[in-house]
Amino acid sequence: MTMDVSRRTFVKAAAIAMATAAATGSMAGCAPKVNEPLNGSATTKTLSVCRFCGCGCGVICEARNGKLISVYGDPDNDSNRGLNCVKGYYLSKILYGEDRLTTPLIREDNSLKGTDQGFREATWTEALDLVADKLRTAWKNDKSRIAYWGSGQQPILEGYATAKFWKAGLRSNNIDPNARLCMASAVVGFMNIFQTDEPAGCYADIDDADVIITWGANMAEAHPMLYSRVMSRKISNENVKHYDVTTLRTRTSATADKVMIFKPNGDLAITNCIARYLIENETYDKQFVADHLQFKQGTEDIGNATYDGYDKSDIGQTVDKVQSITFEEYAARLDPYTWEYTSELSGVSVEDLQELYSLFANPDLRILSFWTMGVNQHNRGTWVNHNLHNIHLLAAKYGRPGCTAFSLTGQPSACGTAREVGTFSHRLPADLVVNNAQHRRYTEAVWNLPENYLDDIATPGFHTTKIFRELSNGNIDFLWSANNNWAQSMTNLTRFLGRGAEDKRGIFDAFIVVSEVYPTMSTKYANVVLPSAMWVEREGQFGNGERRTAVFEKAVEPPGDARWDQWQLMEIAKRVLVDETIEGEDAFDRLFGQWYDKDRADFRFDTERELCRSMWEEYRTFSNPSMNARAAAINSDADGTFGATLKMEAKQLAPYDEYIYNHGMTWPVREVDGKWLPTKWRFTDGPQEEGYDEYGIAQYGDAGLAGGMSFYKSANHKPSVVFRPYEPPAEIPDADYPFYLCTGRLLEHWHTGTMTRRVEALNNALPEALLDMNPADVSRLGLKNGDRVKVTSRFGEVEITVSTAGRTVPPEGYLFAPFFAEETLINLVQQEAYCPLSKEPDFKKTCVSVTKVEG
Amino acid sequence: MVISSLVVECVPEKTEAVARELPAFSGVEVHSIEQGYKIVITVESETVDDSYAETSKMIGIDGVTGVNLIYVNFEDDPTINPVGGDDAGRA
Numbered sequence: 049m050t051m052d053v054s055r056r057t058f059v060k061a062a063a064i065a066m067a068t069a070a071a072t073g074s075m076a077g078c079a080p081k082v083n084e085p086l087n088g089s090a091t092t093k094t095l096s097v098c099r100f101c102g103c104g105c106g107v108i109c110e111a112r113n114g115k116l117i118s119v120y121g122d123p124d125n126d127s128n129r130g131l132n133c134v135k136g137y138y139l140s141k142i143l144y145g146e147d148r149l150t151t152p153l154i155r156e157d158n159s160l161k162g163t164d165q166g167f168r169e170a171t172w173t174e175a176l177d178l179v180a181d182k183l184r185t186a187w188k189n190d191k192s193r194i195a196y197w198g199s200g201q202q203p204i205l206e207g208y209a210t211a212k213f214w215k216a217g218l219r220s221n222n223i224d225p226n227a228r229l230c231m232a233s234a235v236v237g238f239m240n241i242f243q244t245d246e247p248a249g250c251y252a253d254i255d256d257a258d259v260i261i262t263w264g265a266n267m268a269e270a271h272p273m274l275y276s277r278v279m280s281r282k283i284s285n286e287n288v289k290h291y292d293v294t295t296l297r298t299r300t301s302a303t304a305d306k307v308m309i310f311k312p313n314g315d316l317a318i319t320n321c322i323a324r325y326l327i328e329n330e331t332y333d334k335q336f337v338a339d340h341l342q343f344k345q346g347t348e349d350i351g352n353a354t355y356d357g358y359d360k361s362d363i364g365q366t367v368d369k370v371q372s373i374t375f376e377e378y379a380a381r382l383d384p385y386t387w388e389y390t391s392e393l394s395g396v397s398v399e400d401l402q403e404l405y406s407l408f409a410n411p412d413l414r415i416l417s418f419w420t421m422g423v424n425q426h427n428r429g430t431w432v433n434h435n436l437h438n439i440h441l442l443a444a445k446y447g448r449p450g451c452t453a454f455s456l457t458g459q460p461s462a463c464g465t466a467r468e469v470g471t472f473s474h475r476l477p478a479d480l481v482v483n484n485a486q487h488r489r490y491t492e493a494v495w496n497l498p499e500n501y502l503d504d505i506a507t508p509g510f511h512t513t514k515i516f517r518e519l520s521n522g523n524i525d526f527l528w529s530a531n532n533n534w535a536q537s538m539t540n541l542t543r544f545l546g547r548g549a550e551d552k553r554g555i556f557d558a559f560i561v562v563s564e565v566y567p568t569m570s571t572k573y574a575n576v577v578l579p580s581a582m583w584v585e586r587e588g589q590f591g592n593g594e595r596r597t598a599v600f601e602k603a604v605e606p607p608g609d610a611r612w613d614q615w616q617l618m619e620i621a622k623r624v625l626v627d628e629t630i631e632g633e634d635a636f637d638r639l640f641g642q643w644y645d646k647d648r649a650d651f652r653f654d655t656e657r658e659l660c661r662s663m664w665e666e667y668r669t670f671s672n673p674s675m676n677a678r679a680a681a682i683n684s685d686a687d688g689t690f691g692a693t694l695k696m697e698a699k700q701l702a703p704y705d706e707y708i709y710n711h712g713m714t715w716p717v718r719e720v721d722g723k724w725l726p727t728k729w730r731f732t733d734g735p736q737e738e739g740y741d742e743y744g745i746a747q748y749g750d751a752g753l754a755g756g757m758s759f760y761k762s763a764n765h766k767p768s769v770v771f772r773p774y775e776p777p778a779e780i781p782d783a784d785y786p787f788y789l790c791t792g793r794l795l796e797h798w799h800t801g802t803m804t805r806r807v808e809a810l811n812n813a814l815p816e817a818l819l820d821m822n823p824a825d826v827s828r829l830g831l832k833n834g835d836r837v838k839v840t841s842r843f844g845e846v847e848i849t850v851s852t853a854g855r856t857v858p859p860e861g862y863l864f865a866p867f868f869a870e871e872t873l874i875n876l877v878q879q880e881a882y883c884p885l886s887k888e889p890d891f892k893k894t895c896v897s898v899t900k901v902e903g
Numbered sequence: 904m905v906i907s908s909l910v911v912e913c914v915p916e917k918t919e920a921v922a923r924e925l926p927a928f929s930g931v932e933v934h935s936i937e938q939g940y941k942i943v944i945t946v947e948s949e950t951v952d953d954s955y956a957e958t959s960k961m962i963g964i965d966g967v968t969g970v971n972l973i974y975v976n977f978e979d980d981p982t983i984n985p986v987g988g989d990d991a992g993r994a
Contacts, residue, residue: 063908067973071910071937117978131971137955276969809952
């Protein structure tokens with residue numbers, strides 16, 4: 049139906065009014081709290097969250113006749129305040145690609161694995177029976193040979209139920225998310241330093257910062273809405289400066305006031321250099337240091353995690369070890385990082401290093417550091433995270449609005465699901481870990497399990513790289529993945545896709561299940577493809593980079609026979625757990641029976657809202673111990689068994705409907721006089737109503753300390769400044785492989801492009817993955833713009849087109865290629881090396897050669 | 904007709920010049936300048952793809968620092984909602 053004139057006039061007027069209100073900041077509060085039609089009773093309006101990057105922008109969806117008809121920025125979501133980036137145009141369109149998966153597929157011809165061929169359509173019953181039979185058989189045979197690979201795109205409650213099934217149902221820790229590829233180094237940094245995950249600050253820090261530093265982060269393309277906020281801050285105050293500290297020029301560099309290009313791993317030296325001179329010149333904050341910090345050093349000679357046996361090697365088992373040192377000993381460790389030595393290591397001039405230092409040395413400046421994959425995907429990713437926090441802590445650039453050290457996330461629920469639910473091989477919900485008895489007891493209490501039931505999972509399982517190494521080695525019989533595309537995003541695809549010279553049959557012999565919405569590289573390797581509901585085709589929840597939990601409501605039905613992942617999980621779990629019991633009770637019913645009626649093959653609730661509300665009540669018990677007497681006693685260590693309290697309220701979550709009513713809230717959320725209030729600045733004292741951590745500090749912290757802060761979750765209430773030295777990359781360019789290759793994301797295509805490449809305009813805007821090269825290198829190799837070249841590493845080779853006019857401008861000796869293009873499959877050359885502490889791979893510095901393809 | 908509205912953010916001293924340049928884009932109307940550096944525009948085009956194609960070029964205008972989408976109505980986009988059937992656009 050085409051809009052008539054009055055409808056068109058109305059829609060346009062509404063569009064103008066919303067944009068004007070967003071521009072003037074007068075829109076907040078005008079969004080409806082209930083579903084109301086914009087025009088015409090057939091139109092529904094639902095609350096949602098963008099499903100692309102980690103910004104977590106709120107949007108409102110309008111639907112009519114079962115299809116979305118409009119999307120607009122949610123003015124009442126405090127993360128984006130009504131703004132979206134231009135990817136918002138495609139939030140709707142990604143639902144309607146022509147090749148949506150709508151029927152379960154079963155592979156009949158295993159010889160065609162690796163292609164789209166060899167499948168037949170199947171009923172759900174057939175597919176579920178087959179999947180469950182394979183999983184149960186593999187599990188009963190040897191549970192170390194099963195694995196689940198999840199995602200930072202998995203909604204919170206889907207991740208929660210999956211983790212509960214895997215950890216309590218199967219009692220396996222072989223579950224890990226793709227967030228291991230992007231966030232793990234930040235996580236280990238936060239846990240080592242603060243003993244609690246996720247940033248203390250929030251996006252609103254941008255609005256008060258005097259200096260914004262991007263470290264290894266192309267915010268302009270990867271986090272456009274936040275970068276827009278950075279630009280607005282600069283425009284509102286001409287004294288605000290943006291420094292881009294990076295290994296190559298990007299769109300973010302283009303608008304920075306100062307760009308500092310450093311040599312790979314120079315970040316380790318630069319941060320230590322700043323710390324060195326803060327101490328030597330006594331420009332650090334003495335009171336902040338005295339009140340808040342403790343100092344440590346760790347194991348340093350840890351080599352590189354380039355081989356399968358690394359984790360269990362002698363050095364691999366020492367990587368987490370630290371010892372306390374004095375402040376003076378810490379200062380002595382920094383001594384080598386003089387201006388000159390640091391300049392030599394990093395390639396940054398002494399003058400620029402001094403300028404960067406002078407910012408931190410100025411007590412009046414409010415400094416906000418943002419970082420992403422350049423820091424996290426690093427063979428010493430955890431160490432760089434340490435060092436960035438170190439300089440912010442020494443200079444007391446923490447806690448005041450505008451002052452914080454903030455690791456951005458790349459996916460919409462990397463924080464909410466992967467990190468907060470704990471879908472990692474070593475974690476349990478809410479910062480709990482499997483190898484801590486008190487944490488297991490607490491989890492058993494919330495999950496109504498017998499004491500010691502989870503001792504079977506006291507040892508962490510396979511992290512992501514380990515899962516795919518063991519798959520290729522033939523040691524995984526069953527793999528299930530959802531909300532990701534491992535066959536394109538993993539490292540060393542030459543090995544992991546079984547294309548190497550050595551026998552790597554594992555991927556062909558294992559039974560692989562992929563829950564998906566479109567055909568991808570990963571579905572080519574599937575034995576069963578389960579068609580899933582996408583984005584607002586079901587209700588879900590995301591947790592974004594600033595600790596904001598937000599709900600997206602169901603707006604439309606999934607197409608064809610596509611089904612909600614949560615239903616898929618229940619149907620598989622009930623089959624796999626058949627005849628299993630916990631204390632004599634049916635195991636499935638003990639874990640999921642309150643939500644799912646296995647005999648009716650349906651949830652026990654009339655609406656997804658009611659189901660989510662019920663599941664949320666269990667999930668939020670992890671951060672509200674008072675909701676469960678057994679958990680409360682463990683939290684407070686009532687009988688003295690553990691000698692420590694857990695302080696689970698530090699991540700307190702509100703009742704489910706509060707997140708809908710408030711359009712998302714940042715945890716910890718506190719109940720004050722019957723009203724639930726978010727916390728924007730963790731560990732900073734002040735009125736809760738204004739977003740400070742008043743109730744957290746009152747319960748567990750100390751008042752009256754430097755900066756009005758109290759790090760009450762940290763051991764002895766003191767974050768750890770750990771000395772972490774410079775270390776070169778895992779591979780160094782040589783005569784055979786003279787270039788570093790960095791891979792990453794560009795604006796138009798999100799991750800592996802499974803959604804955005806189905807949109808014609810996005811594909812037209814960026815149709816091909818190009819190899820960005822420095823013009824001097826192109827000239828030296830006798831190449832020209834547009835030439836096809838072969839990029840070869842120690843791991844594999846790909847063909848790609850050279851560009852000197854691409855989106856990035858690398859320095860000489862450095863290359864950039866995006867990873868969105870399946871036909872290029874740049875990760876065929878990608879090294880496997882990962883940070884030994886976080887197990888996050890280094891996607892930024894594989895050494896390669898470049899040769900022209902003749903003909 | 905797909906109707907969308909955006910806020911184009913600019914370097915303040917170049918805002919007026921950008922506002923003069925924007926109507927040259929297909930389907931674009933400039934409605935107001937807010938706070939000296941934010942230009943409120945609407946875009947009318949046949950499809951979401953066309954709208955994206957126009958607006959994604961705006962970041963390349965000298966003086967533009969950000970292009971924020973506020974609202975998009977695509978009920979008439981024939982590639983999403985084909986005339987003649989609510990589900991015809993689906994696989």
